[in-house]
Amino acid sequence: MAKNNDEVIDRLREYLKIPSVHPDVDYSGCVDFLKEQANSLDLPVVVFEFAPQKPIVVITWEGSQPDLPAILLNSHMDVVPVYEEHWTYPPFEAVLTDDGWIYARGSQDMKSVGMIHLEAIRRLKNTGVVLKRTVHASFVPDEEIGSDEGMNLFSQSEEFKKLNIGFALDESYPSMDDVLVAYHGERTCRQIQVTCRGTPSHASLLLPEKTAGEKLYYMIDKLMKLRETEKKKVTSLEKMGSVTTINLTVIEGGVQVNVLPEELSASFDVRIAPDVDHDEFDKMIQSWCDEAGEGVSFKYYTKNPRIAPTKVDDSAVFFTAIKQSLDKMDVKLSCSICPGTTDARFVRKQGIPAINLTPINNTPMLLHAHDERIHVDRYREGIHVMENILEAVANA
Template sequence: MRGEWVNDPVVQRFREYLKIPSVHPDIDYGDCVVFLKQQANEIGLPVTVYELVPGKPIVVITWTGLQPKDSSILLNSHMDVVPVYEEYWSHPPFEAVITDDGFLYGRGTQDMKGVGMMHLETIRRLKTAGVRLKRTIHMCFVPDEETGGTDGMRKFSESEVFKKLNVGFCLDESMPSSTDALIAFNGERTSRQIKITCKGVPGHGSLLESNTAGEKLHYIVNKFMTLRAEEKKKLDNGAALGEVTTINLTQTEGGVQINVLPENLSVSFDIRIAPEYDHDAFEKMITRWCKEAGDDVIFEYIVKNPEVKNTKIDGTVPFWNVIKTTVEKMGIVINCATCPGATDARYVRRQGVPAIGLSLMTNTLPLLHAHDERIHVQVYKRGIDIMEKIVLAVANV
């Protein structure tokens, strides 16, 4: 059976992509570009490479539809993968080993070269079969998603080039499901990373001075950690992570010596605001806490992502409607949720384009960024079957 998989050209193309070590931090996308150009040529589709930032190529493969003036469909994936600790892997992470029981090991199998190859194989299959779609399909392969997407999808989505693609709907990534049901993402929490600095009266550590930096810091930390506990209760009571605002104290700074009252102390928090939370009210609350803590307490944003509304799943977005109907006709349950992390889809949504994240991997242990990232060959090939039906549906809306 393993020999059958190894000799399968669909699997071999996937393995070839996985063997390209497009891994941070010293990343080179050259081989990915060569590979994707080769795929486009084999399928018989035009390919364009944009380099809005030197060394950060964006590859777009286009299949023009029968009604090219209609808004297009964007199938987006990223070429980069996160670092590996090879000593903890059962098989080398960039050799794309297939085991006797059918598991394909490799960094990127789940996140997200597997999804990108499902896009490619779907279009290859449809075009080879002589199918024609109403809407134009753009397959997009971007850099640097794993480092925030600033030089990848963010710049691309804000460019005139992107506007000319006339995108009306985007499919991106979600995560594998350990059950028979698919997981879809229709939005993300908003990342806000802040640093609060408290200035106080310096002096000798043996005194009990008033208006110290430590007292002010204590007040701030207490407020944030109390809110954290309240949000954690929601999680403990069954709320999904994507629907909960997470607050984590990640850094503290300040002080010159253990017996000296410091003039400055600071604390940093990583915050992910849930979609239903009033983002403006959240910022006003932090401002109020700083004033309550005392004089000379200020906060600054290290990261302040704008609020981006979730793609609606209330029946008003026809693309989501046909996805749900299509997979349910195949006997597959699909559950939509807010992504607890972040994907490139947020940049597409900022442009007013509805986007759904969808990684077609059921009964698969989620191993994104983990050791021994892998996917079963049968799961991968079934994902292509499902993607084919989805593309047919959304491209003919």
């Protein structure tokens, strides 16, 4: 049964009630709330702004050996839009039901994780634990829209470098069973547009040369056959990050149904698996363009660089510390490549190891869904798990 006088739950609900929702997010409520949390912890807090109205909040707990590389606990303050008519309870009232569920946007993605970070710090600090490494808890904007003005700018700044980060933790997603899900890397986003040009003519004719439509058919066929090959490799959502995904998302062109178009194009969202050679992938697409015929080309909407995954073998000091702390609690862990993207990619791009881990299990996965919710018992257990993880990595 849910308790109405639980300060830990009250703090989470207060954060969840702040409507830091896209589009046109106002982060001022989050900043004020986080400053209050820092004050209650008697910890220093700074607010950076590398783009107008895009604040980054950093709360710092200095370790006994502050010269050692620090630990970063990162979370994002923004949440995705809601369709209130499909919610059982208003999404920004953080309603706590009698059976212990908190209904709120951000209860899984990822305000709950940000508060788990702070509550773990609170517990350790209040019990007199002294950590060797300094711990920074960062709260960043705009993760849900790509982080261009959030972690992207922050991770490249002098202010970030001065934090001396040696290891970072970020989000994964709640596990639907008792095995926590961790990610140690991400695929590379390469969104492309294929353009096919042909001779415009009357649509009643069968021209001897290839039309724009025939060329586009060839390209779509090649890409969709590759998609089918990759699709056969997928046995679960957890394994999605290990394959290259290709999805046709936009088709454009044509002026009238009885006119052969001069130009047709198709856009594909492509996420390249970590073990694929990016240059060879590009060469493959170009060879298909050449085979399709004259006037066929492709360009990138997005051409992210390959970022090496974080090592999770015996040489990985921080991941080993996480695994050992979970083993002591008899908590199971599964580690794989993230099927989507998170702010951790910007940290890894700086050469810093990062693990994505949401310490919440036995919970329906409702990221971005209607009636997003978290159970108070699972939340409390997540704090306990993070408390042990943080002590392990900060003393590694």
